[in-house]
Amino acid sequence: MRGTLRWGVQHGMPRLAVRRGARAGDLQSLLLADPATWREPYAFHERVRAAGPLLTGRFTCMSASHAVVREVLSGADFGVGALHDAPVPALRRPLAWASRERPTHPVEPPSMLAVDPPEHTRYRRLVSKVFTARAVEGLRPRVEELAAELLDELAGRGPVVDVVEGYALRLPLAVVAELLGVPAHRREEVRRFEAGVAGSLEVAAGWREVRAVDAALRGFDAWVGEHLQRLRRDPGDDLLSGLVTVTDDEHGGQRLSERELRATAGLLLAAGFETTVNLLGSATALLLQHPDQLAAARADPDLWPGVVEESLRLEAPVQLTSRRALRDTVVAGQPVRRGTRVVLLLGAAGRDPDVFTDPARFDVRRANAREHLAFSGGRHFCLGAPLARLEGQVGLRALFERFPALQPAAGAQRTTTRVLRGWRRLPVRLG
Numbered sequence: 001m002r003g004t005l006r007w008g009v010q011h012g013m014p015r016l017a018v019r020r021g022a023r024a025g026d027l028q029s030l031l032l033a034d035p036a037t038w039r040e041p042y043a044f045h046e047r048v049r050a051a052g053p054l055l056t057g058r059f060t061c062m063s064a065s066h067a068v069v070r071e072v073l074s075g076a077d078f079g080v081g082a083l084h085d086a087p088v089p090a091l092r093r094p095l096a097w098a099s100r101e102r103p104t105h106p107v108e109p110p111s112m113l114a115v116d117p118p119e120h121t122r123y124r125r126l127v128s129k130v131f132t133a134r135a136v137e138g139l140r141p142r143v144e145e146l147a148a149e150l151l152d153e154l155a156g157r158g159p160v161v162d163v164v165e166g167y168a169l170r171l172p173l174a175v176v177a178e179l180l181g182v183p184a185h186r187r188e189e190v191r192r193f194e195a196g197v198a199g200s201l202e203v204a205a206g207w208r209e210v211r212a213v214d215a216a217l218r219g220f221d222a223w224v225g226e227h228l229q230r231l232r233r234d235p236g237d238d239l240l241s242g243l244v245t246v247t248d249d250e251h252g253g254q255r256l257s258e259r260e261l262r263a264t265a266g267l268l269l270a271a272g273f274e275t276t277v278n279l280l281g282s283a284t285a286l287l288l289q290h291p292d293q294l295a296a297a298r299a300d301p302d303l304w305p306g307v308v309e310e311s312l313r314l315e316a317p318v319q320l321t322s323r324r325a326l327r328d329t330v331v332a333g334q335p336v337r338r339g340t341r342v343v344l345l346l347g348a349a350g351r352d353p354d355v356f357t358d359p360a361r362f363d364v365r366r367a368n369a370r371e372h373l374a375f376s377g378g379r380h381f382c383l384g385a386p387l388a389r390l391e392g393q394v395g396l397r398a399l400f401e402r403f404p405a406l407q408p409a410a411g412a413q414r415t416t417t418r419v420l421r422g423w424r425r426l427p428v429r430l431g
């Protein structure tokens with residue numbers, strides 16, 4: 001009963017509304033209702049860009065402009081607001097009742113991604129205490145080791161392999177498992193929950209999809225509860241063990257609560273796994289499609305960071321996010337009423353011709369590629385960005401050095417989700 005009501009309010013009603021909107025040509029509704037805009041988002045993004053810096057749709061506003069996306073992300077007039085809020089205020093109470101026994105969700109409170117200050121400030125400070133730049137740099141030798149091990153395994157499977165399943169997925173999985181303090185022989189346990197994660201970012205989703213996501217989240221919740229108990233008894237030197245014990249001295253020695261710990265573990269899995277899989281997959285495909293750029297990186301290893309930034313700019317693994325206006329405000333000269341949600345097309349911001357010359361060209365020497373907004377901006381700027389960059393640089397260099405004659409093979413398939421973009425299958429000939 002609770003599940004049905006929750007689905008109806010969060011997904012069923014928005015689904016009907018966006019279908020109607022899509023038939024009337026509303027661009028925001030098209031983005032929600034038409035899978036063709038997820039498979040090939042860039043033509044759609046150009047329609048949004050052509051409509052001006054801020055497009056006002058039936059239900060929300062939307063922007064493809066780098067300047068507007070950055071302004072909204074960093075401005076004090078906007079907050080995150082729960083992704084799956086009730087569409088009309090009268091439904092908030094029934095929704096709260098229906099959500100009572102829900103498992104922790106990566107993009108709903110208390111997840112760091114879904115709270116505004118002051119909760120966010122306290123929460124992020126605690127997590128940053130253990131997720132420091134030094135701790136991340138300290139992971140470099142381990143990431144190199146993991147990449148080498150996985151490439152050894154990959155070599156044994158040739159001559160044609162799916163580089164996503166065989167490598168792009170396994171490297172971030174191994175890294176996230178290490179952050180969570182999960183030993184190698186139990187890595188697959190973490191992977192089981194992956195399916196629930198990408199789906200949890202969808203809105204106006206179908207009943208079956210939402211049930212599958214809930215089941216995966218419930219499974220993860222139970223698993224992480226037991227796992228945290230193990231870490232309390234026998235802490236390691238991983239990030240999650242660090243979080244179990246970290247305290248905030250400035251605030252009377254506060255710690256993360258059990259729920260916040262579970263949410264953080266879920267968020268690390270949700271935010272740190274498939275995103276990085278998509279970065280590795282998209283960068284591999286781009287390099288294989290542009291042999292001159294690949295040759296440049298092979299000849300000068302200092303270009304690998306450029307490969308990573310340019311891939312993030314051109315194929316943002318997280319295509320969009322959104323913010324809600326906390327008060328009446330003005331964006332790009334247009335009034336935006338309190339409560340309005342603004343959809344920010346991060347993937348389109350990376351291709352804004354006002355910032356990037358010849359934006360569709362893949363150029364690993366592009367001087368300002370790092371100005372992309374693939375890691376978002378403002379206070380929710382990706383906490384894992386240094387780790388993602390490290391995994392990208394180490395992982396790609398290792399792959400292309402190990403297999404100097406790597407070639408694309410037939411049968412590549414893109415992902416089919418709206419928010420996360422990458423490759424589901426990317427067959428290659430190892431050579």
Ligand code: HEM
Nearest residue numbers: 112113271272275276279318321375376380382383384388
């Ligand atoms: C290429 C890989 C990655 C991409 C493209 C990416 C992208 C993003 C984006 C777009 C956001 C903010 C969303 C918003 O503003 O609404 C975010 C937040 C976050 N990411 Fe990443 N991410 C990546 C890898 C990682 C990794 C490896 C980790 C950690 C293991 C991580 C942890 C986080 C966390 C904890 C947040 C929440 C920060 C906050 O709310 O203050 N991410 N990421």
